Amino acid sequence: MGDPGQARERARNLFMIGRLADARDAAREALAQDALDASTLRLSADIEAALGDLESALDYAAQAISVEASASSYAVLASVQRRTGDFAAAIASCERGLALDPEHVTLHVTASLAWAGPWLDGSTDRPSETRREAANQSAALASRALELDPTETFPYYAASVAELVRNDLYAAASILTKGLALDPEWVAGHLLMSGIRGRQGMVKLASRHLATAGMLSPNDETPISQLRAIAGKRRFRRNRPGPSIWWLAPEARKILEADAELGGGR
Amino acid sequence: MEDIAVIALTIVVLGGGLLVARFVGQRLLAWSARVRDGVEHRGTVYGSDMIVRVSLIGVWAGGALGSLGILPAIVWVATSDTEARRIAVSIMGVSGVIVALAVLMVIVGMRFFVLEEDRITRVGAFGERSVRFAAIDRFDESAGLPALRIHSDARTMRVSKTLAGFDDLFNRLTEHVSSPYEAPAQVGLGEPSTEYSLHETAHFAVSAQRRRLNTMVLISTLVFVLVWPWFLVEGEHVVRDSVIFMAMGFGLWLVTVLLVRTETSPSGQPIELRLARSEIGWRLSRGEWQTRAPNELVSASVETTIIYVKSQPGHRYPLRLRFTDGTVLQIDDHRGRHLGSSTQLLGLELRRRYVTTANRVEGDRAHATAQLVEARAAETNGDVAAAVQAYQRVIAHWPDESHLALHRYCGDLLRAHADSLMGDGREFRKRTAAIRADAVGHYRAHLDTFPYDADAWQAIAACVGGGYRTDLADESIASAEQLLMSGRHTPTEYLRPEHGPN
Numbered sequence: 001m002g003d004p005g006q007a008r009e010r011a012r013n014l015f016m017i018g019r020l021a022d023a024r025d026a027a028r029e030a031l032a033q034d035a036l037d038a039s040t041l042r043l044s045a046d047i048e049a050a051l052g053d054l055e056s057a058l059d060y061a062a063q064a065i066s067v068e069a070s071a072s073s074y075a076v077l078a079s080v081q082r083r084t085g086d087f088a089a090a091i092a093s094c095e096r097g098l099a100l101d102p103e104h105v106t107l108h109v110t111a112s113l114a115w116a117g118p119w120l121d122g123s124t125d126r127p128s129e130t131r132r133e134a135a136n137q138s139a140a141l142a143s144r145a146l147e148l149d150p151t152e153t154f155p156y157y158a159a160s161v162a163e164l165v166r167n168d169l170y171a172a173a174s175i176l177t178k179g180l181a182l183d184p185e186w187v188a189g190h191l192l193m194s195g196i197r198g199r200q201g202m203v204k205l206a207s208r209h210l211a212t213a214g215m216l217s218p219n220d221e222t223p224i225s226q227l228r229a230i231a232g233k234r235r236f237r238r239n240r241p242g243p244s245i246w247w248l249a250p251e252a253r254k255i256l257e258a259d260a261e262l263g264g265g266r
Numbered sequence: 267m268e269d270i271a272v273i274a275l276t277i278v279v280l281g282g283g284l285l286v287a288r289f290v291g292q293r294l295l296a297w298s299a300r301v302r303d304g305v306e307h308r309g310t311v312y313g314s315d316m317i318v319r320v321s322l323i324g325v326w327a328g329g330a331l332g333s334l335g336i337l338p339a340i341v342w343v344a345t346s347d348t349e350a351r352r353i354a355v356s357i358m359g360v361s362g363v364i365v366a367l368a369v370l371m372v373i374v375g376m377r378f379f380v381l382e383e384d385r386i387t388r389v390g391a392f393g394e395r396s397v398r399f400a401a402i403d404r405f406d407e408s409a410g411l412p413a414l415r416i417h418s419d420a421r422t423m424r425v426s427k428t429l430a431g432f433d434d435l436f437n438r439l440t441e442h443v444s445s446p447y448e449a450p451a452q453v454g455l456g457e458p459s460t461e462y463s464l465h466e467t468a469h470f471a472v473s474a475q476r477r478r479l480n481t482m483v484l485i486s487t488l489v490f491v492l493v494w495p496w497f498l499v500e501g502e503h504v505v506r507d508s509v510i511f512m513a514m515g516f517g518l519w520l521v522t523v524l525l526v527r528t529e530t531s532p533s534g535q536p537i538e539l540r541l542a543r544s545e546i547g548w549r550l551s552r553g554e555w556q557t558r559a560p561n562e563l564v565s566a567s568v569e570t571t572i573i574y575v576k577s578q579p580g581h582r583y584p585l586r587l588r589f590t591d592g593t594v595l596q597i598d599d600h601r602g603r604h605l606g607s608s609t610q611l612l613g614l615e616l617r618r619r620y621v622t623t624a625n626r627v628e629g630d631r632a633h634a635t636a637q638l639v640e641a642r643a644a645e646t647n648g649d650v651a652a653a654v655q656a657y658q659r660v661i662a663h664w665p666d667e668s669h670l671a672l673h674r675y676c677g678d679l680l681r682a683h684a685d686s687l688m689g690d691g692r693e694f695r696k697r698t699a700a701i702r703a704d705a706v707g708h709y710r711a712h713l714d715t716f717p718y719d720a721d722a723w724q725a726i727a728a729c730v731g732g733g734y735r736t737d738l739a740d741e742s743i744a745s746a747e748q749l750l751m752s753g754r755h756t757p758t759e760y761l762r763p764e765h766g767p768n
Contacts, residue, residue: 168685170724200724201740202747247299249751 038068071101090114112141112158138162207252283333309382317375324368332361399442407608437717565711566616585609634664650683671758677708702729718756720749
């Protein structure tokens with residue numbers, strides 16, 4: 001029998017460096033040694049969610065709560081529920097977690113993102129009052145998270161998303177800029193910022209953020225695929241005639257040219 | 267059957283012509299974008315795609331016409347019909363000339379202006395010309411075209427006002443030049459002074475246009491309405507017929523004059539400006555003199571608007587003087603020219619004279635500090651209108667030259683207020699649009715002092731975005747993007763009330 005703590009730590013490290021399959025194996029090994037360790041169950045939920053197996057993630061999160069009904073366990077469950085699109089359940093889980101620990105930053109952020117969730121894909125047709133209410137709730141929770149921990153980047157992410165729901169792109173960009181100032185190598189921040197700049201019509205700046213995200217995270221296909229999309233989309237070229245590649249940042253053009261040489265996007 | 271074949275053939279050849287036009291158009295656009303891309307690393311680039319757009323219309327029209335020439339050409343080849351040959355050659359020749367002219371127009375007319383560290387450079391297809399900031403003598407308005415002329419010791423450079431982001435360019439340019447303004451020609455009442463020093467009675471600018479216009483209207487009325495029927499009407503009833511013609515002519519003439527005068531002499535705009543040390547005075551047409559103290563002037567900014575004529579955007583640059591009592595004095599482009607200047611240059615002069623702490627006294631500062639406290643209290647109580655008014659009094663008494671950035675703060679307050687209002691219908695939209703227009707006025711004024719704040723440009727875009735002002739939003743966004751891309755964006759940390767006006 002190995003040490004379950006050691007296996008868990010190995011799983012955590014592998015998870016952090018992005019070796020998800022190896023992390024899952026290590027976490028399973030740790031659970032085989034101690035199936036009732038809440039920390040390992042939470043980590044397993046995170047790993048499964050990252051791998052895209054949300055059903056397993058929900059199972060692990062529910063088990064974690066049954067073993068230890070802590071704020072951290074609710075945070076993991078809420079996060080997975082949010083990713084499955086069950087925003088109401090995510091908000092309810094966050095509320096239960098916050099009742100246990102009112103100063104839990106991750107719960108505030110997750111609740112904030114859950115409030116914003118239904119409005120981010122643009123498919124909802126609910127009245128604007130509901131949208132405003134959601135934006136206010138989301139912004140209040142993100143603001144509280146920022147108060148609790150202004151040194152972390154993810155509260156800035158949530159605050160920026162809340163402003164997106166409010167449709168205030170300028171405020172969203174302004175908040176996210178502060179987060180990126182904290183950590184210029186924050187990939188999720190660059191990706192979100194590229195979306196905001198794109199919606200603002202700043203194609204060049206959007207492509208620069210995507211290029212930066214691509215350079216920071218070379219194994220991630222998201223930035224390059226979004227760059228390809230920007231280069232091909234006409235709506236980004238409103239009032240900017242001509243082949244759109246010339247309206248991208250030089251570094252983005254280089255990435256796209258290299259991508260084209262490698263036959264990317266086919 | 268033959269008819270269908272001809273129609274199909276026409277569609278095919280027309281499609282071919284349009285494809286060729288598309289190809290040529292894309293090459294032109296790519297070339298234009300490449301030229302711009304090549305100079306962007308040197309500084310802030312300003313350009314207009316108007317020439318390219320107009321040329322593209324020419325290319326497409328020429329392409330379509332040229333393709334139609336293929337039909338008679340086919341007939342000519344098939345039947346050796348000389349008439350068909352003549353038609354084919356004519357159509358293709360004309361279309362070739364149109365396309366050639368369009369391409370030539372892009373090559374000759376496409377220009378970018380690059381604002382570099384120490385100079386402004388005009389980049390065109392055949393090279394570039396620069397004027398160093400240190401060599402600039404003065405600016406003035408071009409007499410014929412809507413353009414700013416930059417006079418230096420060696421040459422004069424003309425910058426078209428149709429450039430996207432012209433205000434931004436003007437603000438940055440004038441930052442580098444200490445005394446760029448030539449006083450307008452003084453005409454009219456009193457004893458106008460051309461000196462910059464502020465005399466108590468100095469007239470600054472008087473509309474000479476008005477007097478000329480009145481004289482012209484009078485003479486033309488006499489000649490075209492009263493005189494001509496007597497020479498031209500013949501027959502038995504010369505007097506009666508002449509009177510009838512006079513009456514008809516007078517009616518038509520009256521309508522014309524009213525239309526012309528409404529366009530060239532808009533009411534509510536000053537025909538005379540008097541900028542004295544202790545007051546700003548103006549007189550409207552058939553009106554009394556109105557005066558305000560310098561510490562009542564909140565802002566003197568050009569608030570660019572875009573109008574559309576047959577879907578083509580055109581810029582207007584109205585100067586708006588906003589005072590603490592809510593008075594807004596507007597001077598539009600026409601009136602700016604009547605006053606012997608332009609709205610940009612008038613605004614610059616007004617700001618340099620009055621929107622500065624140089625001519626404020628200690629009492630003004632104390633008043634500003636007290637108003638700041640009042641504004642904060644009103645804001646805490648949620649009374650945005652009262653807060654903005656109090657902030658405006660702060661700005662008027664102690665213009666923000668250093669750090670408070672109260673104009674941007676007011677803009678943000680108003681914008682957030684407009685966003686928070688709930689309602690629907692025409693009246694609601696008009697109300698929120700008016701609040702956003704006020705916010706834009708504040709952001710413009712902020713940019714007059716802090717031209718490197720990209721956030722203010724983004725805020726303007728947020729205020730004017732959507733609908734018929736989309737082009738203005740696009741220009742604002744382009745200004746913000748250039749600043750952010752180049753790293754020249756200087757965010758303004760606003761409102762540190764504990765410091766107070768200093």
